[in-house]
Amino acid sequence: MAIEWKGVMPAVTTKFTSEDKLDLSTFELNIKAQLNAGVHGIVLGGTLGEASTLSDEEKRELTRTTVQIVDSKVPVLINVAEQTTKNAVLAAQKAEEDGAKGLMMLPPMRYKADGRETVEYFKTVANNTSLPIMVYNNPVDYGIEVTLDMFDELLKCKNIEAVKESTRDISNVTRIKNQFGDRLKIMTGVDTLALESLLMGADGWIAGLVCAFPRETVAIYELQKAGKIKEALEIYRWFLPLLELDINSKLVQNIKLAEVATGIGTENVRAPRLPLVGEERERVLSIIEKGLQNRPTLPNYKSL
Template sequence: MSIQWKGIMPAVTTKFTDNDELDLKNFEINIKAQLDAGVHGIVLGGTLGEASTLSDQEKRKLTTATVDIVKGKVPVLINIGEQTTTNAILAAQKAEEDGAKGLMVLPPMRYKSGDRETVEYFKAIANNTSLPIMIYNNPVDYKIEVTLDMFEELLKCDNIEAVKESTRNITNVTRIKNRFGDRLKIMTGVDTIALESLIMGADGWVAGLVCAFPAETVAIYELQKAGKIKEAIEIFRWFMPLLELDIIPTLVQNIKLAEVYTNLGTENVRAPRLPLEGDERQHVIKTIEDALKNRPTLPDYKNL
């Protein structure tokens, strides 16, 4: 296994300038903050990364820039969310050329593929890259569920190694462990149930609010790993109002606004997304400001 599927892997936001170009300066500030906090990997070009608005050239630029910033300290993964099998294979091969160490792969976009089609799609990608793969299982948002029986077939591909478990059903963690043991690593993908998922045996957390609050996110993981559940729960309870900003359609705008308040990014999003306004904006600001007023003092979580 070439990636240690564990710990905190931020699904990072993509930074844009006022002219709607990649803002690699602010992007680097955020990535370095994630590394300083002790994250275990970086995931590019997911929903939070506004993948659907990025050109192929921009995705490649983000990948090579991140690889350069990270310098091998943690693995860099890029998301693949394509409409055709051919384009998904090409994206995987370009990611490998650009220095990515792994892939997070969504089911086919737009077309609601059946079980057999979904399995063949994932297998085709896996058979045309040497990179390790994490299947993104999010039927709530993408309307396609990868069932345990489907994983039984998919795990015949040695490089399909992990699942980003986003079904919102914590019992799936136990079902996966009972069925596959450590053969299929579990990265929980829903911020609001992350701690519960970790306690039940998930190996790590592909996180969202970590973009603005990296230390707190890593601390929760490290505390629960060390058996300090009470301490992890205290931070998680403080975190919950912020985490709930990650499970609504405006999650990108919400988290980018939080990044502004923690000096880790800008509010710029790419159309058709627009910055928040009105009562919605005021609600998010109040949530962030309330959290900052009561921000917990963290233990020395790196040396537990």
């Protein structure tokens, strides 16, 4: 399955039992809710997926399980976030063996690689897998920016196809389009800039709050795509206080609380993360409760 870099692709949370094991039953419940809403792909093992706490075998189990659940309806991607080039290559090859159809790749972790090192890292992985790659460009959180000049070199690898654009600079969408046209597909990666990025030409949305609100997220995408901007804006304005839960150091706990509220998740996180408590918890619950009270009636967005 070739990947069409478009639409909404949830960066799904990883579900855990109270005994800190993978909760594949609740995970399947959430994945099916995403599919029923009409998402265009599934992204595993990102920040929201608590990737840094997962063992290699858990990542592989999640990949294989998700591939079975989606049954070729949409592509399954897994995040590669490694400290060494060697391990990144191995992760890519394991993902391919387990049935993933694409990779989301971060620059090297921990070590702040320079531009030459970062380009070589991505190219080495690309040259050792047949899977299509989406480069995750998030200098705000990870300290390394993949510049347009670096993409000039990276795009010599045919399977580097897309960027998860998380620089927080909306004009970067236009810069990428001006320089690369359709050669580099753009998936916006910041929930609070999603509609703005789509309207500026981004091809799709790697989303966070979609984990709890899949139908609303897909509706925004489909409405704007159909030119129904006013209708998309109405939902997006309702959604924004919830979307802001994604741009927070406790985004995993925030979004898992939202999943509980919408009946498609649990609050369990893996240590060192802990569930929210006290005033912080009450503040997040208040935002979620207000969102649910004012939840919009959606149009039949699937028929647009």
